Amino acid sequence: DAKTTQPPSMDCAEGRAANLPCNHSTISGNEYVYWYRQIHSQGPQYIIHGLKNNETNEMASLIITEDRKSSTLILPHATLRDTAVYYCSLGKTSYDKVIFGPGTSLSVIP
Amino acid sequence: GAVVSQHPSRVICKSGTSVKIECRSLDFQATTMFWYRQFPKQSLMLMATSNEGSKATYEQGVEKDKFLINHASLTLSTLTVTSAHPEDSSFYICSAPGGAGANEKLFFGSGTQLSVL
Numbered sequence: 001d002a003k004t005t006q007p008p009s010m011d012c013a014e015g016r017a018a019n020l021p022c023n024h025s026t027i028s029g030n031e032y033v034y035w036y037r038q039i040h041s042q043g044p045q046y047i048i049h050g051l052k053n054n055e056t057n058e059m060a061s062l063i064i065t066e067d068r069k070s071s072t073l074i075l076p077h078a079t080l081r082d083t084a085v086y087y088c089s090l091g092k093t094s095y096d097k098v099i100f101g102p103g104t105s106l107s108v109i110p
Numbered sequence: 111g112a113v114v115s116q117h118p119s120r121v122i123c124k125s126g127t128s129v130k131i132e133c134r135s136l137d138f139q140a141t142t143m144f145w146y147r148q149f150p151k152q153s154l155m156l157m158a159t160s161n162e163g164s165k166a167t168y169e170q171g172v173e174k175d176k177f178l179i180n181h182a183s184l185t186l187s188t189l190t191v192t193s194a195h196p197e198d199s200s201f202y203i204c205s206a207p208g209g210a211g212a213n214e215k216l217f218f219g220s221g222t223q224l225s226v227l
Binding site: 034035038041042043044045046049085087092094095097098099100101102103 | 114116142144146148152153154156157159176203205207208214215216217218219220223
């Protein structure tokens with residue numbers, strides 16, 4: 001079973017920030033938080049990952065709480081092309097098998 | 111960046127035939143690859159972990175004799191669905207870890223939509 005929980009769906013207005021939460025209360029000390037997304041009928045795409053510090057790249061920002069039991073993926077200016085299912089997962093390395101939960105279906109609305 | 115190429119993207123076959131799906135890491139070596147299956151409106155389900163030069167590790171409930179995995183080189187893993195039946199119709203996706211460090215990301219193929227008639 002996936003060790004993360006996410007809301008099943010969210011809406012976001014185009015141009016606004018999309019904040020996607022993930023709970024991972026049983027995370028162990030050496031596990032990273034990974035985020036992927038899957039646009040309909042395509043293979044998933046890596047977004048970002050982090051251990052305990054907040055991370056930012058060209059796609060998104062990742063905010064991890066101090067106790068590491070939850071995190072938030074932030075898409076700063078959502079576009080229609082960001083409509084996808086977003087998956088939060090845990091792993092010690094990328095060689096760990098990834099068990100995907102149901103994810104959050106994000107709909108960006110014009 | 112690293113690319114995982116998966117072929118074919120779509121295949122239609124008759125019941126009882128076998129179908130091979132290829133997954134290649136184009137600009138990096140992949141000692142490990144993962145195979146997933148996805149039914150409509152569902153999440154990805156891990157089927158097996160493919161290891162170069164050794165036997166694949168299958169998840170519970172996945173028939174290893176039906177879903178044959180071969181990882182004969184550092185850049186190629188194949189999944190063969192043997193004696194396919196309509197219930198095997200699904201979206202199959204491969205992935206491989208890549209990057210400079212062990213904690214880098216998973217790269218995914220574009221998926222193969224299998225339809226068994």
